[in-house]
Amino acid sequence: MKQTTIEIDKDSGFCFGVVTAIHKAEEELSKGSTLYCLGDIVHNSREVERLKEMGLITIDHQEFANLHNVKVLLRAHGEPPETYDIARKNNIEIIDATCPVVLRLQKRIKQEYMQEKADDKQIVIYGKNGHAEVLGLVGQTQGKAIVIEKLEEVSRLDFNKDIRLYSQTTKSLDEFKEIIAYIKEHISPNVTFQYYDTICRQVANRIPNIRRFAAAHDLVFFVSGKKSSNGKMLFNECLKVNPNSHLIENANEINEDLLAGATSIGICGATSTPKWLMEETEQHICQILQSPKDKE
Numbered sequence: 663m664k665q666t667t668i669e670i671d672k673d674s675g676f677c678f679g680v681v682t683a684i685h686k687a688e689e690e691l692s693k694g695s696t697l698y699c700l701g702d703i704v705h706n707s708r709e710v711e712r713l714k715e716m717g718l719i720t721i722d723h724q725e726f727a728n729l730h731n732v733k734v735l736l737r738a739h740g741e742p743p744e745t746y747d748i749a750r751k752n753n754i755e756i757i758d759a760t761c762p763v764v765l766r767l768q769k770r771i772k773q774e775y776m777q778e779k780a781d782d783k784q785i786v787i788y789g790k791n792g793h794a795e796v797l798g799l800v801g802q803t804q805g806k807a808i809v810i811e812k813l814e815e816v817s818r819l820d821f822n823k824d825i826r827l828y829s830q831t832t833k834s835l836d837e838f839k840e841i842i843a844y845i846k847e848h849i850s851p852n853v854t855f856q857y858y859d860t861i862c863r864q865v866a867n868r869i870p871n872i873r874r875f876a877a878a879h880d881l882v883f884f885v886s887g888k889k890s891s892n893g894k895m896l897f898n899e900c901l902k903v904n905p906n907s908h909l910i911e912n913a914n915e916i917n918e919d920l921l922a923g924a925t926s927i928g929i930c931g932a933t934s935t936p937k938w939l940m941e942e943t944e945q946h947i948c949q950i951l952q953s954p955k956d957k958e
Contacts, residue, residue, distance in 0.1 A: 666921075666951055668944050671875045671930035675937045677864050679738035679761030680704050684713070686759045687735055691716045697757070699735045700726050700745070701794055704934045705890035708912060712936075729754060739794035740764040742801020763831050764795055767860045772802040774826050783854075784808055784823055788841055789830030790891050796830055813840050821849045827857040832892040832933070835859075835866045865892060865933055869899050872930060876900040879928035882907040883916065883947075885940050886932040893932035900930070912939070913946035921950060 676684070683703055690697045691713075698719045702710050710720065718735075726734065726745070730752045736745070738761040749756050760768075774785055785807040789796040800807045810816055819825060825845060829838050842857050849855045876882045882904050886893030888911060900907040910916065921927070927947060929940050 666925055666927060668927045668929065668947055669879065670937075670940050670944055671872070671928065673868060673871045673875075674930040674932070674940065675935055676704075677761075677862070677933035679759075679763065679862075680934060682761070683735070683738045683759035684709070686757055687713055687718055688716065690733065690735070690757060691718060695733060697733050697735060698726070698729065699737060700741065701737060701739070702889070703735070703737050704887075705893070705932075706887040706934045706936065706939070707889075708887075708939055709934075709936045726754075727752075733757060736760055737794070738764065740768055740798035742798050744801065760798075761831070761862075763860075763862045763864075764798070767828065767831060768798060768802050770858065770860070771799055771807070771828055775803040775806070782824060784819060784825050786810060786819065786825055786827045787830065788827065788833055788838055793830065793891060795832070799828070799830070810841070813837065813844060816841055816844050817848075819845070821845075822853060824853045825849065825855045827855070829858075829860050831860060831862040832865045832895070833861055834895055835861050835869070868896060868933070872896050872899050873903050875928055875930055876904040876907055879904065879926045880906060881921070881924035881926070882928045882930065883943055884909050884930055884932075885911070885935050885943055887911060887934060890932045890934045892934060896930075896932055910943070913943040916943070916946060916950065918950055918953075921947065 687703060698721050700721060702720055703713060727748055733755045735757040736759055738759055740760040785803050787796060787799050787807050787809050789809055790811055791809050796809055838861060845855055882900050884897045884900050884907055886897060886909060897909045929943050931940055
């Protein structure tokens with residue numbers, strides 16, 4: 663009988679922005695001081711729980727507005743200008759872990775918005791409505807930027823007005839190119855269209871890799887928090903090349919039936935998936951595979 667092999671994707675796991683945010687949180691918590699985090703530090707409930715046990719207190723924006731004289735960590739996703747205004751007013755010390763890629767994008771959008779004749783053009787952001795990063799980007803335009811989530815929504819733009827297109831850093835590069843092509847095809851010759859590829863390459867480059875990895879195994883477990891938009895996008899890439907791919911939040915979702923007949927198992931994850939969670943999944947699979955032999 664052929665032995666089952668298990669492989670963890672070496673290129674999966676935290677991106678550098680998330681690594682920095684978690685490192686800053688751990689550094690502050692090690693000093694023994696109280697530290698708040700505005701929103702989940704990462705879209706992975708297990709990692710959030712681990713840091714909670716270390717003392718990290720997760721708060722929402724309403725709670726943040728009522729705090730005074732404390733330390734608050736801003737996660738990698740970034741925040742709109744009003745968050746910094748509240749911090750100054752309430753004497754809140756900000757530990758800023760905004761990803762540098764997101765920071766650059768915020769500045770570009772703000773500069774675009776502050777230019778003359780801003781009302782004559784549409785600042786468009788390809789991203790997920792309500793996503794933390796997107797809220798921070800829209801905030802640079804005093805809420806005036808238009809957010810489009812998918813290609814079908816592009817038709818509601820005014821093609822008789824100038825368009826400046828940006829993207830949430832973790833979106834699909836292929837879909838972004840489709841949106842560019844659609845606007846080019848429909849925009850009036852009397853106005854201008856400029857687009858800026860603001861997709862993080864550390865994320866975008868994971869797509870071809872995750873496709874190769876998923877195709878190389880007959881069973882794939884994609885470990886990710888259900889809130890992670892990056893996780894949903896990368897998992898869909900797995901499904902495209904390997905229909906026998908499963909999205910799981912933790913190892914307990916795996917049972918003997920799922921493993922039946924598999925000779926090559928791949929474990930991968932999102933930019934918000936900690937390595938230790940993928941390793942825990944591997945250990946759980948090994949235990950299931952070994953248990954029938956123990957019973958013989």
